[in-house]
Amino acid sequence: MPKKIIVFGNQKGGTGKSTLAMHLIVNLLQNGNSVATVDVDAKQGTLTRYIENREATKRENPEILTPFHTPVFESEAETVTQIEQENLTNFTNLLQSLASFDYIVIDTPGNDSSLSRIAHSFADVIITPMNESFIDLDLLVRINDSTETNIKPSIYAEMVWNQKKERIMRDKGTIDWIVLVNRMSSVASKNRTELDRVLIALARRIGFRLAKGFKERVIFRELFLSGLTLLDRNVSASQVSLSHIAARQELNDLLKALNIGD
Numbered sequence: 473m474p475k476k477i478i479v480f481g482n483q484k485g486g487t488g489k490s491t492l493a494m495h496l497i498v499n500l501l502q503n504g505n506s507v508a509t510v511d512v513d514a515k516q517g518t519l520t521r522y523i524e525n526r527e528a529t530k531r532e533n534p535e536i537l538t539p540f541h542t543p544v545f546e547s548e549a550e551t552v553t554q555i556e557q558e559n560l561t562n563f564t565n566l567l568q569s570l571a572s573f574d575y576i577v578i579d580t581p582g583n584d585s586s587l588s589r590i591a592h593s594f595a596d597v598i599i600t601p602m603n604e605s606f607i608d609l610d611l612l613v614r615i616n617d618s619t620e621t622n623i624k625p626s627i628y629a630e631m632v633w634n635q636k637k638e639r640i641m642r643d644k645g646t647i648d649w650i651v652l653v654n655r656m657s658s659v660a661s662k663n664r665t666e667l668d669r670v671l672i673a674l675a676r677r678i679g680f681r682l683a684k685g686f687k688e689r690v691i692f693r694e695l696f697l698s699g700l701t702l703l704d705r706n707v708s709a710s711q712v713s714l715s716h717i718a719a720r721q722e723l724n725d726l727l728k729a730l731n732i733g734d
């Protein structure tokens with residue numbers, strides 16, 4: 473099995489899973505690792521399209537590094553049991569065929585699916601980006617008041633717990649679960665302070681560690697078309713601004729906090 477399987481997940485779209493996945497992939501490649509990528513959200517296909525765009529840019533800039541990519545679609549079998557079995561068999565076979573890679577990075581959809589659950593159960597690390605909002609927090613954990621005395625895991629946290637159990641039963645492995653707030657606003661707010669406080673209080677009880685994501689920055693939306701990331705030197709000079717430099721610093725801090733790869 474490869475050194476590490478990293479899964480980006482959250483049962484909510486638009487939190488930055490695919491964008492962050494792409495940045496981690498390029499970081500691992502630039503550090504000399506071989507990286508396989510899997511798009512379990514193949515129907516939407518953001519990561520797949522991002523990598524296709526990168527491959528197109530590579531044709532003119534051969535020094536650009538690209539991962540070995542596979543999109544995976546849900547089984548279309550008749551019954552739920554058949555679907556789950558077929559998904560599990562296909563996914564296990566895929567991971568076995570990728571066993572010689574140093575890292576496998578998997579992007580999952582912003583909704584619950586059999587394939588997404590299976591992908592989570594093979595993770596060494598799960599990275600869950602969320603937006604700076606109590607609505608996003610509610611998808612991880614139900615809190616009834618701001619004292620956090622009365623908390624209940626929500627569907628996604630429960631799913632992660634179940635996959636942690638699956639993983640232990642399969643090979644006694646453990647899953648490192650990291651939650652990070654992404655697309656942060658630049659201005660301090662009461663909401664932000666309160667959200668941070670609640671997240672810190674919940675981390676131990678729910679079983680995740682906290683990291684800091686990116687601020688809300690236009691550059692992340694622009695890079696997609698060229699398939700590039702903040703880590704690529706080919707980002708055109710006109711795109712480099714103070715905001716870009718600050719974003720790179722955020723990225724370095726995040727990569728350090730994730731503690732993945734050499």
Ligand SMILES: Nc1ncnc2c1ncn2[C@@H]1O[C@H](COP(=O)(O)OP(=O)(O)O)[C@@H](O)[C@H]1O
Pocket residue numbers: 484485486487488489490491492518582654655656686687688689690692693694
């Ligand atoms: N830090 C950020 N600042 C600004 N836009 C961002 C940031 N992170 C992600 N985005 C944008 O937010 C949207 C959702 O990001 P995406 O990576 O597709 O999320 P997900 O995979 O969770 O659905 C995209 O339009 C993306 O370009």
Ligand SMILES: [Mg+2]
Pocket residue numbers: 489490491513518519579580
């Ligand atoms: Mg996505």
